[in-house]
Amino acid sequence: MLWHCLRSRLVATAVLVFLPYTTHAWSSLADGIIAGLNNAADCASCHSLLVTFRATAALGDDAFVNSLKSLCKRLKLQDTDVCDGIFESVGPVVAHDLRSMSPFGQTSTKFCNAMLGLCSEPPVNTYTVPFPKSAPENPKEFKSLGRPPFQVVHFSDVHIDREYSVGSEANCSKPLCCREFSDQSEPTTIPAGPLGDHACDTPRNLVESIVKAIDTTNNTFSIFTGDIVDGAVWLVNQEDVTADINLFGEEFKMALQAPVYPALGNHESAPVNCFPRLTTESHANDSQWVFETSSAQWRPWIGNAAADQIVHHSGSYSLVVPDTSLRIISINSGFWYKMNLWLYDSDDQQPDPNGILSFLVSQLQLAEDLGQRSWIIAHMPPGGGDVLLDQSNYYDQVIQRYRNTIAGQFFGHTHADEFQLAYSNYSDQRKDTATSVAWVAPALTPRSGNPAFKVYDVDPDTYEIMDAKTYSTDVSHPEYQIDPVWKMVYSTRDLYGPLIAGGLDSSDSLSPSFWHQVTELLETDNQAFRMFQHLKRRADAVRYASSGHNGARIIALMYAGDGSGKV
Ligand SMILES: *[C@@H]1O[C@H](CO)[C@@H](O)[C@H](O)[C@H]1NC(C)=O
Ligand SMILES: *[C@@H]1O[C@H](CO)[C@@H](O)[C@H](O)[C@H]1NC(C)=O
Ligand SMILES: *[C@@H]1O[C@H](CO)[C@@H](O)[C@H](O)[C@H]1NC(C)=O
């Protein structure tokens, strides 16, 4: 994000030449980079720019980090402490990348796409995901017996800020507010309330309210799709993230009656987003502490076998929910994330970094062999624009192969209440070709929206979703800072069921076909579309105010199934 910001500032301003000249040693290196950035307007010039970057990285991590810090401050991209913190943390990884990749290869094109927005992403590298068996000719039928559903809570992106300070400035110049920052000299304009603010992450008091709200839903278990740690990304380090994962585990285990099955988010790492690959020389085990910490914390929830898998499968595990035939497969999607800087440290294109896909396939095959149904849970929805196209495509192959076994996929990360669809033929998107739906839960952090979570009614025989209810608390309500009131905002079934062609029968689940019909509705019905957008944004009018687009294809992102890119 900072890189994007850096680039747009540079492209937008011609005033750079008037920047005060300093004689600081790193400024001259920064000058070279600034000159390069000024000329970088397209993909070819981005590749040339990498030559300049690489020359700086060749001087060593310190030289590289210091020139980026200097650049960030001279361009006033962020406050001084943010500039220093962010580049001290990610700078050495970027320097390592630049020294390891050829400036004109495919990896550098991907880097230019992800970090500077100056190249299109290269087309999918064709790869056929290996499967142990081909799809059965007569797949098992999962039939609802009409028994009453059970409840499952899906919550995501809690982003708990352990340094949240009541009364501190909630209207600050940094990416995250409501903390005591040493450079805060002006009198406070908006004091941080006890229960949170839209420019801030989740305070401790809100955690108490959240766990109470979850506990009143009669849920059998919860799924949590990642991002425990706060968004002060320029300050996070291994010690803080370890403490955050531990506190989350301890507090939620103590407060909640039902178990939680979690997935790791991109914020469960330090530097943020950065999970090295097993092929990364001398850094391969740099995030093993994340897996060990979460394994230990989650063991009482997920059991010994799954907890051991986390340590050996880079954060992924699989378990069968007690007293059910439902296999939950939790995978670490960090190795598919464009912002994971360790993914750019080689010119080799690795189809399956750290074997996450092959672990997923092995667990789905196991479920198929045992006649179980499966839910996939992970942090990042694989149809989004911040997922590498290759991995999105390969993931889609897995979804298509095991579509009979997969009863649902569940994600977070976008902070929005939305969904994605997979089709068996992306050139022929119909109700009959919709094969899988990804449920994306809204965030619990009040940062840029109202805290919200979902409660699913689950059929106990098919494990399909019969209804999804979003619960939320309104940050602008006068009572919010005293005692947040949680309310059901809407029932998906009640809201869209009557609006889709033919309606829903009481035995119909909220299937991929149903969701396809919702996209058709949203394309034609402006009022329904506006309502969807409002709900999607967690009632945040500010952040998305300008969007007046009517087109479900924009909101219902699809996997890069045919390699032609996402809509
Ligand atoms: C709570 O869940 C149990 C077990 O799934 C179910 O039997 C019961 O009807 C549910 N109660 C309510 C109020 O939803
Ligand atoms: C927030 O801070 C900015 C910059 O310091 C200031 O201009 C603005 O008036 C503040 N907002 C409020 C509501 O006080
Ligand atoms: C990473 O850890 C594994 C298991 O603990 C070990 O076998 C491997 O040698 C380590 N790799 C490196 C590069 O240290």
Ligand SMILES: *[C@@H]1O[C@H](CO)[C@@H](O)[C@H](O)[C@H]1NC(C)=O
């Ligand atoms: C996918 O749909 C397109 C458009 O209807 C059709 O031409 C093509 O044959 C289909 N592909 C497959 C594999 O069915």
